[in-house]
Amino acid sequence: MENCQRVAMFSAQAYDIKSFSQHTLSSQVNLTSFETTLNANTAALSQDTDVVCAFVNDQLDAAILEQLKQQGVGHIALRCAGYNNVDIDAAKSLGMAVSRVPAYSPEAVAEHALTLMMTLNRKTHKAYNRVREGNFNLNGLLGFTLHDKKIGVVGTGHIGAALVRLLSGFGCQLYCYDPYPNPELENLGVQYTSLETLFSECHVISLHCPLNEQSYHMINQDSLSAMRDGVMIINTSRGGLIDTGAVINALKTHKIGYLGLDVYEMESELFFRDHSSEIIQDDVFERLQTFHNVLITGHQGFFTVEALTEIAEVTLQNIIHFAQGKADKNRFLVNPMDS
Numbered sequence: 171m172e173n174c175q176r177v178a179m180f181s182a183q184a185y186d187i188k189s190f191s192q193h194t195l196s197s198q199v200n201l202t203s204f205e206t207t208l209n210a211n212t213a214a215l216s217q218d219t220d221v222v223c224a225f226v227n228d229q230l231d232a233a234i235l236e237q238l239k240q241q242g243v244g245h246i247a248l249r250c251a252g253y254n255n256v257d258i259d260a261a262k263s264l265g266m267a268v269s270r271v272p273a274y275s276p277e278a279v280a281e282h283a284l285t286l287m288m289t290l291n292r293k294t295h296k297a298y299n300r301v302r303e304g305n306f307n308l309n310g311l312l313g314f315t316l317h318d319k320k321i322g323v324v325g326t327g328h329i330g331a332a333l334v335r336l337l338s339g340f341g342c343q344l345y346c347y348d349p350y351p352n353p354e355l356e357n358l359g360v361q362y363t364s365l366e367t368l369f370s371e372c373h374v375i376s377l378h379c380p381l382n383e384q385s386y387h388m389i390n391q392d393s394l395s396a397m398r399d400g401v402m403i404i405n406t407s408r409g410g411l412i413d414t415g416a417v418i419n420a421l422k423t424h425k426i427g428y429l430g431l432d433v434y435e436m437e438s439e440l441f442f443r444d445h446s447s448e449i450i451q452d453d454v455f456e457r458l459q460t461f462h463n464v465l466i467t468g469h470q471g472f473f474t475v476e477a478l479t480e481i482a483e484v485t486l487q488n489i490i491h492f493a494q495g496k497a498d499k500n501r502f503l504v505n506p507m508d509s
């Protein structure tokens with residue numbers, strides 16, 4: 171087909187291939203998928219393609235972008251919202267386009283954050299195993315009533331706002347921090363506060379801001395020391411928001427009472443693959459797993475049918491529209507056609 175974009179998809183799982191190939195727009199691209207992540211050793215696989223379709227743990231630093239550019243790639247089509255793994259300045263100076271899917275079912279991630287919160291609190295994961303084994307003892311399963319608790323939401327963009335809407339149904343007291351407050355949420359009775367107030371007041375703190383220089387390790391020894399004893403921390407955003415060593419210390423001293431993670435600083439070595447018959451070498455991750463009050467999922471917040479369909483649709487549109495010279499501004503982080 172004329173002008174048919176050749177696309178190399180990295181970190182491709184069976185569900186990605188299915189959602190992309192079943193979409194009607196897929197007939198307009200020539201898609202080759204690779205299960206491996208994109209890194210210095212695998213970048214050569216995208217030789218002679220126009221577009222690299224990448225996911226959260228694919229490496230897109232300056233050196234890799236330069237190699238891709240030399241191989242003929244002109245467009246990095248992220249099939250995710252976050253872009254902390256891309257050197258945006260390097261892409262700009264190389265004249266490469268970078269697009270993303272700004273919001274694919276934010277409710278899916280917000281619902282997962284709530285799932286982590288509720289599971290840690292009411293311990294349904296433990297109750298399930300106990301009851302299956304005929305153990306109906308309730309010791310160790312004591313939870314707290316979420317109603318009227320102070321919940322802090324850090325970052326009230328698409329996902330944070332969706333979580334605020336869910337939690338307002340529980341009758342929680344909602345404290346939010348965002349450099350750009352959302353007036354619609356203020357109408358729901360939400361209180362925007364400083365980050366310091368949010369950290370010191372809240373029983374539960376849920377992170378929904380992007381990872382950048384300002385937010386890197388926002389949960390650290392200092393911020394933890396200002397929090398309530400027994401605080402619950404939920405992170406479905408990016409692992410780098412949390413200093414994992416500081417969090418392990420805070421779990422040991424009972425400062426943190428509950429920790430729910432869908433993301434982890436060093437997740438690129440582990441997540442999205444089956445390591446069940448290997449010895450996991452990441453001792454920090456393994457230490458986290460030893461705490462009875464830590465619940466970790468492997469970056470599945472986005473993983474709903476609706477979100478996968480949306481990701482495929484928007485990514486394919488980004489690829490096709492860019493090739494036709496009519497890219498949607500909201501979805502392009504870098505667009506050489508604009509300059």
Ligand code: NAI
Binds near residue numbers: 327347349381407
């Ligand atoms: P968004 O861009 O709609 O909202 C982010 C909000 O954070 C904005 O309102 C922004 O003003 C605010 N913000 C920026 N810097 C901040 C800071 N230092 N402190 C507090 N707030 C700050 O992004 P969206 O769609 O809500 O996604 C949030 C994050 O969730 C993404 O950056 C991504 O890392 C993560 N994510 C995780 C998924 C998963 O499967 N676990 C799936 C999709 C996104």
